[in-house]
Amino acid sequence: MLNTFMQSRLRGLVVLALILIILPAFLGNPFHYELVTQMAIIAATVVGLNLLVGFAGQISLGHAGFFGLGAYFTGIATGTYGWSSVPALVVGAIVVGFIAWIVGRPILRLKGHYLSMATLAVGFIIAIILNNERALTGGPDGMPVPAFEVFGWQLSAFGSYSLFGIEIEGFQAWYIFASAVLLVAVWFALNLIESPIGRALRSVHGSEVAASVVGVNTAKYKSLVFVISAIYASLMGSLYAHFQGFITPAVASFEFSILFITMVVLGGMGSTFGVILGAVVLKLLPQVLADFQELEHVMFGLILMLTMIFMPKGLLPTLTAFVSKRMRKKAGGEA
């Protein structure tokens, strides 16, 4: 019984949950919590993007556009118009999903470089609008975002809360919240991948023509997964805005889109836990390189090139392949 459970797709989820539970033991100060909370939100975004890139095999170089739209929808709805957080988050996701559906139809007919060009263009246009509509967005200077709030109860990084009788700080509460969100995001993605929709998507990745020949409506599934990954980005953008308390158009920038896609490719396309690792590594890298501030970009570019050249499958798939090879060798030696 335990065995079949461990074999199931929930195994990874349980491991991830355990890591998230143990992690606070190693987090010393509010800054660490802030970093890990950001990581969790970004990781959930990238898990969504991976559904599109890793499973359906479609590139997006503009995903930060959807992330930024979610962030600004929340910022404007809660900040300027006084909405509550949850309706803002949900309506924002519906609006972004709709936009993704509208642009996705014509865009997803494109292939390879043309698709990357088109998604890049969509992301850029969103970023330019956020930069220029100063009356709504505050322009390049950005805008403040109120704390996350449900029925008058506020989740602020600066508050203090009591959970089952234990006093915790606001940044710890945010960490718990973001961890739960990440687990739900991963759980949903894993289920989707194993569903008939997921199988259809993988068939599109394998060979779009073969998929359509056996009766998979490839256009429908491609735009469906595009919308789902955009909704992931929008929801996480909304949470990110609440958590940061202040947003600038940088959240929708081309650089941010590149960061997202790099996390996917670096961690391992098509590996849900791999892309989480990718998000963790790329969020940690600037911290590690902080001592070489001058050379940060040089090192970042170099690491990006080297890992892509020598581990084109990504970190986690390469590591697991290496470990299982070693284990097999060891087992073979003993036999």
Place this chain on the structure above:
Amino acid sequence: MLAEFLQYLFTGITIGATYALIALGFTLIYNASHVINFAQGEFLMIGGMATVSLTSMGVPMILAVVLAVILAGILGIALQRFAIAPAKQADVVTLIIITIGASIFIRGIAQVVWGKEYHVMQNFSTDQPIEVFGAVLNSQSLWVLGIGAILVVGLVLFFTKTLIGKAILATSMNKEAARLVGIRTQMVLMLAFMVSALLGSVAGIVVAPITFTSYDIGIILGLKGFVAAAIGGLGSGVGAVVGGLSLGIVEAMAAGYISSDYKDAVAFSMILLVLFFMPRGLFGAKVVERV
């Protein structure tokens, strides 16, 4: 009325010629190796920045230009040899990330060497603008157009008249067959990257007096060049020139008549429109895919 229109047209053609040169660089590399080189804009940056810093050290302008172009050429070869060639069987996304990594790397080095400031380059000849029907034409624009035209003609001759040019064409058509007839394809690929880098750096140098130059100028210029190449249809030389010029003109007109805040959005809206109706750009090859 006419003066205003001519003014926008001059601006558009000048910047459009630059986009065309960048797009040609994309096209060359794409044809030879099917890689979209996101570091293309960095060749422009290297050209402009190296020229500015060499002249400020007292090197004569002509020599500075030659040295800057050689530096970019070496960079192009190095990019192919050390970043693209080792990743042989990589798929499209991986190659895109590699060239993006290369562009971040090159930009990082430029930032360390030359700092973050904007640099001004002198016009090549007179600062005196030329007046045409009430519109003002910067003398540097003539340099951009003249050198752009020379490069395009030179490129056509290179591909039709020289053995090396034909070898690049042969490699782009069928790498295996090219190797069978004795073409050293790895050499040819390095050459394609070098020629592309030369084009980019010259474009970066001639346009620098108009746009100024800084370590991060390559990002947006490179992307606009990519847009121009995609509008024309990736892989088409004529498409690259037409795409570049039309992008420049539409952008200048939109900035003048509609809104200069949304100038950069023009390129990206234009590419979406073109791709919606012509998924392979204006002059893109009609490919029948084998499955």
